[in-house]
Amino acid sequence: MRNYEIMFIVNPNTPEEEIDKINGQIEAVITSGGGTIDKIEKMGKRRLAYEVDKHREGYYVLFVIAANGDIIKECERRLRVMDAIIKYITVRTDEEGRRLEKIRNYRQKRAARRGSNPGAGPSQFSDEAMQ
């Protein structure tokens, strides 16, 4: 299982219920394949940075999920064939998360070391490393 973020843009003219229906479909694909959903965030209407299929606006939806490759493949296929979807992107986040954890651990260790023998190094940085 890996962590992913799927973000897609829905045609801004689609009614709210339709968007919920799309979300439900994607949700069903993920859960039926054995994946879990951490978060569904409707980010709302936003101006697009450039024109996509003559649209200047779009309704952004973000899924934060844990799934495997097959589920992602199926999700992307679904998103591709849906007419209301303008654009989508899938980003893998678990590697980034691991990297972050490593940094955090390292900082914590350093802060702990500084705390145990004061006066060993310059103390001016200690409080910002604490977080």
Next chain:
Amino acid sequence: MKSVKEKRPAGQKQYYRRKKVCKFCVERIDVINYKDVKLLSQFVPERAKIMPRRISGVCSRHQRLLNDAIKKARNIALLPFATE
């Protein structure tokens, strides 16, 4: 060129170049997320090109992460590829 740092003859305008520091290292920003448009747009000037390191002073590691994030953001129309 090193000559900038050396003293110039009197009469010429003298200026010191401020040492540039990496924003991400200084502020301890660990994640450069593609969804954070406010942060990323600081590094894409008017023409929507990615700001080079020599101007922004970002360190190579963070520039790489920044590049990835900006390119992802472009893909999902959060940031422009070029201004029209």
